[in-house]
Amino acid sequence: MSELKTLPHVALGVYPTPLYKLENISAKYGRNIWVKRDDLCGVALGGNKVRKLEYLLAEAKAQGCDTVFTTGGAQSNHAMLTAACAARLGMKCILILKKRGVTEHLGNLILDDIYGADVRFMDTDSYGDIYDEMDRVDAELAKAGHKSFHIPVGGSTPLGAVGYTNCVREIKEQLPRHGAEVSHIVSATGSGGTTAGLLLGARVYLPHTKVTGMGVDTDPFEDIVPDLAAGAAELLGTSLDRVPGDFRMVYHVGQGYAIPNPEDTPYIEELARLEGILLDPVYTGKAWAGMLKLLQNGDFDGEGDLVFVHTGGAAALFAMGLA
Structure with a gap:
């Protein structure tokens, strides 16, 4: 995608962000789970x-x-x-x-x-x-x-989504060092742009990898995300070549947007205590808890490794704590 180099761009973050296996979590859940630490991008408290x-x-x-x-x-x-x-x-x-x-x-x-x-x-x-x-x-x-x-x-515009197409390129370049074969990339979806970039990036760089958006709001992201991804593809001079099952939305909103779910708290505390990673209770924390609930219900059975994109937001802990 040569057009990527022609789009106006200013370097703000420190990239690539780390990608590594969550050893303790993986052992507990019986599945290799990796984290892409975009909360460590070098600006403020980080984030997508x-x-x-x-x-x-x-x-x-x-x-x-x-x-x-x-x-x-x-x-x-x-x-x-x-x-x-x-x-x-x-x-x-x-x-x-x-x-x-x-x-x-x-x-x-x-x-x-x-x-x-x-x-x-x-x-x-x-x-x-x-x-x-x-x-x-x-x-x-x-x-x-x-x-x-x-x-x-x-x-969340097509131009903004381009940034997360780059994120998947990073993941592709990092995976061979770890010998990992990823079947799913999972992220929180609150306005759609990040998940759209992941969808386009997966289709271009990791075509056998599926994308799951964990909706933390009730907008119709199953329509919004592909539309944004197609717009980003156009900016990059390519097309969004979809295949069945390459993307899905799962909603884990609870009582409403920006309202913590009490049932998610044990999952957030578990990650902190097993891996030293903080999640906020209304965005990334909801997505993490939702993903693990899917895993426990057998939703990812028969598939390979999972990558969870940590999209930041820890400052919310200092505003509202956990439910």
């Missing part, structure tokens, strides 16, 4: 959004923008990482967040302040309302000579 932002903010700079807008929930990991990366590039960051969840000065909201973001709350359940507010503030800034770039929730 940095790979996306390397393309999105590069496009913003290429357009001559000096300000970036984005949105999410009050404890949005994406918003926090956007603030961190924008600060590094000398850009002003305005976060217009839903006034939902933990809005006290805890967790990611502390980090938003540290990175100098202009944080604003809207009492709405509609991202449409927030995007309208972005347009209004943008118009005010334009009068003062500023140019803004808008990033939708989660950075």
Whole structure:
């Protein structure tokens, strides 16, 4: 995919991130389980959004923008990482967040302040309302000579998804050192872009590997993810050549988005105590618990190794703890 080299890109993370077998977890569950540590990407507390932002903010700079807008929930990991990366590039960051969840000065909201973001709350359940507010503030800034770039929730656009196509290329290059044959890549799905990039990357680099998205929200990701993946493929001058069974969505939302599931807590604690790895209770933790429940139910029987993509979010532990 030669077009990958022609897309605007700025190096923000430290890559490749580690890939290694979870020895104690694998022994307990009787299956080789690997972790791709994108929480160790070198920016803030890490996470999947940095790979996306390397393309999105590069496009913003290429357009001559000096300000970036984005949105999410009050404890949005994406918003926090956007603030961190924008600060590094000398850009002003305005976060217009839903006034939902933990809005006290805890967790990611502390980090938003540290990175100098202009944080604003809207009492709405509609991202449409927030995007309208972005347009209004943008118009005010334009009068003062500023140019803004808008990033939708989660950075989930075809351009953002390109970053996770790269992630699968990394995994392919790392696997031979370990002698692993991976049958499944699993990740949390909260807005769709990461899983879309994994789907496209798997079709290009690991065509015998399936992708499972663990939905932590109720959007129709079985449609959203392939659409984003096809858009990313177009940017890269290729096509999304699907085969039956290459991708599926499994939803593990519980009481709702950004609400911890009490039944997931033992799985999160187990990973911490057996492997020293922290997961948040509303995003990556839900995906991890959901994957292990599938495994216990025989869902992956007859298949090879699993790779779980750790997409970050540990700051939420310092805002809400575990259920």
